[in-house]
Amino acid sequence: MATAPARPTTARGPRLPASLTPAVLRRLAGRVSASPDATRVTTSAPYTGVPLADLPVSTPADVEDAFARARIAQRTWAATPLAERRKILLRYHDLVLARQDEALDLMQAENGKTRRDAFLEVVDIAIVSRYYARNAARYLAPKRRRGAIPLLTHTTEIRHPKGVVAVVSPWNYPLSMAASDTLAALAAGNAVVQKPDPQTALTALWSMELMYEAGLPEGVWQMVIGRGSSIGGALMDNADYMMFTGSTATGRAIASDAGKRLIGASLELGGKNPMIVLDDADIEKAAEGAVAACFPSAGQLCVSVERLYVAESVRDAFLAAFTARTKRLRIGAAYDYGADVGSLTTPAQLKTVTEHVADAVAKGATVLPGGRARPDLGPLFHEPTILTDVTPDMTLHSQETFGPVVSVYSFRDVDDAVEQANATAYGLNASVWSRDGRRGRAVAARVHAGTVNVNEAFAAAWGSVDAPMGGMGDSGLGRRHGAEGILKYTEPQTIAHQRLQGFSPPSRIAPRTWAALLTGGLRALKALGVR
Missing domain, CATH: 3.40.605.10 (Aldehyde Dehydrogenase; Chain A, domain 1)
Structure with missing residues (x-):
């Protein structure tokens, strides 16, 4: 069950590094x-x-x-x-x-x-x-x-x-x-x-x-x-x-x-990013990918996944693998590489996460691992949380949580998966998992998102800085990268220098004759394949 957010009072934890004098x-x-x-x-x-x-x-x-x-x-x-x-x-x-x-x-x-x-x-x-x-x-x-x-x-x-x-x-x-x-x-x-x-x-x-x-x-x-x-x-x-x-x-x-x-x-x-696990996905790799998609920076990442759609035929196997991996994550505060999941950043963010989880649980959602704040670790920690049985009346079904919380749904076929993934006003990032790369890319092209990763969470598209990155719909305007x-x-500026003759008729040629000449010239350019 979800608990109330911890108050941001001083807690035992690591001292500041020596570099931060x-x-x-x-x-x-x-x-x-x-x-x-x-x-x-x-x-x-x-x-x-x-x-x-x-x-x-x-x-x-x-x-x-x-x-x-x-x-x-x-x-x-x-x-x-x-x-x-x-x-x-x-x-x-x-x-x-x-x-x-x-x-x-x-x-x-x-x-x-x-x-x-x-x-x-x-x-x-x-x-x-x-x-x-x-x-x-x-x-x-x-x-x-x-x-x-x-x-x-x-x-x-x-x-x-x-x-x-x-x-x-x-x-x-x-x-x-x-x-x-x-x-x-x-x-x-x-x-x-x-x-x-x-x-x-x-x-x-x-x-x-x-x-x-x-x-x-x-x-x-x-x-x-x-x-x-x-x-x-x-x-x-x-x-x-x-x-x-x-x-x-x-x-x-x-x-x-x-x-x-x-x-x-x-x-x-903002974003409410989906991940689709197709029926031919490598389950262990997809589960590992889901952990990487949902919990980096305690879920406080614009391109992290909050909605996970799994083919009905592999749902149970995937959930077992995903849950096991999530339970093994090390949550902690340390200025080294030992922890897998860190703290939320602000009391307001902890409040949003705990309220979203509590609302979902009160309305019938099932918590697999997680679901609790962890004041024993620090004032703003929250466990990585997987929810099932999430329904549209729950706040986190459609609103961005921006924390270590993901909801898992199932789908019948690819059309159903794409329809559910696209059932949002947002369109920032998405992820598709399949052993067949061509199939994965074909499904990715149907997802309404500015970046879609196949067999990866978000780093493949984010790190491909030669390609544009940004959102569709309520996820924004414009692009970074590339x-x-x-x-x-x-500001683009066009400078056009006209030599000899332009579009206006020379004084020695009648306008009607000039129009006929230009018409013939335009037809010739088309016939010659000039762009």
Whole structure:
């Protein structure tokens, strides 16, 4: 049975790593763009509930000042040759890998995730920084386009940076979400003013500090701290483009405000992601994959699975394997690689998880493993939980839980599986399991989601940074990664140089005759296969 959420009081747990000295925490907090007499906000370490960071809070005026400085710095940065920008991104890549223990300590201290989950963020940022360092010039280089009149029209597409991009990043993946979108914006020649969630701001500030160490000119990347209700309006009023990762409700408001200002916005929002286990799946591998799909970062992952659909013929075997593997997971708080599942990050998230589970149980859901908060481990821990017999009247049936909880359903055939998987307003990520790769890919193409992984949870699509990543429906607009991930931060401009004769008739030819000549020319171009 589910229990009430533990109160976030101080609990016994691991001490902060030696790398996180008071001097280091003060140095990072000092990089926030805020006035010297700013009010302060204190964050707590999820493992123990003890105070962690003391951060200055930015005001709307501080945000405006940050944008003013960024606009000055951006002009110089945009004029910096792409070859130099490339070197800075590659130096940043090397620094992230060389000093990863600092990042891992910060992420665990602020977020409460396990070290293995934190390490995947280091991997992600290394891949993204290398990718845009090596590919930005190809995406941003001037491109010849077909002219209006063959041989007579010289047409070129060039790309200009948007200017100053606002990046609003969440607490659940404090390094990945703080840096990956920013790296692409910087590679394109933009400056960035970023608002990370205060709970994990130290990790974002550490990433920014490393980029400056790599050679980024001062002022090109700035950080502000505060509630969206306080400084969100200043961000929107000053931004040339908005990149937001967070809730669907907030994303809708940002899209509306961006539309009023006629600026672009890219929004990665919520999800209720499905996993489909077909009747020919390797059951042991699918069960292992389900654990990897549902419980990383204590389920606080936008692309993690919360709905699991299993073919009726293999349901019992799969549930037995999945349950056994889930029961073996090690839950704990430690700054090493020993734990499989860490803590939730905030009291609000623990409250949501426990309320969703309690509501489902009260209405008839069956708990296999899990179902309980674990205050004995720390104030915000919750067991990995598998539920069956979940019905549409239960809150977690359709609403995102964002915790270590998954509901398991069965299906009759592939059409039934696809119909159930698509029965949601969301469409962020999905997973399909089959021994037949071709069959798995065919089913994947029918699922309404921006990314679908075959025989993998989410890492295959997420790590394929040459391909776009983002959501359909209520899961958002726009894409990160690949060409779209950098080109969205640019304004395309077409320059067309017309030589000799254009579409207007020469003075010596009558308009009717000219129209007949052009008509014949158009027919000839079609016959010749000209595009």
